[in-house]
Amino acid sequence: MKQYVKFFIVIGTISATLLTACSSNEQQAELDADLVAEGEKIAKSSCIGCHAADLSGDMGPNLRQLKLSKEEIVEVLEKGRGSMPPATAKGHEEAVAEYLLSLQ
Template identity: 35%
Template sequence: MKRNPLVPYFLIFAMGFVIIFFLGIKGIGDAKEIANEGEEGGEEEVAFEPEEFANKTCISCHGENLEGASGPSLHGTGLSKEEVADILQNGKGSAMPAGLVPPDNIDAMAEYVSNLK
């Protein structure tokens, strides 16, 4: 007796269709639970770390230890916190662009830079 060579393919197709059908039903049932997870937990706000920000953003111009490279050294600048905040917000000439530090974090970054020795 000869067997039809297409039977295994039809069985695999049928099993795949059944699995997709039941997983779809399971997903519909879990949709409300998944939606509620996003509302309850939310995204935790990460605290701004000036040193971490400087290591990601400022080292390209001010050098690895912020001791100067194409930009001046940030150690011992003699600038007050307010002066540093003004430079961070408005920039300085064509070398220091404005807006590198998010406005909410300018005070923290200005304090960090003004305290570098």
């Protein structure tokens, strides 16, 4: 009988851990969706002048086919690159990076 009690305690602990992990993943997904939505607003107001309305490229490169990591995108947004000026996302670099990565 004691073995069954121990078994159910172990199963209960594992279940609680898994439920907590799932809840954290759902919260992370919500956060990412919020960042993507925020990034989309910024990109549509700040990036379309050089990268076209659909971000497929014009004077600037195609942003729909970036081969950069999130960190690299944030760095380009903060520091600029080539003819792109720095600080174009004005503190929203992470959100813009999330949005651009969602287009890939």
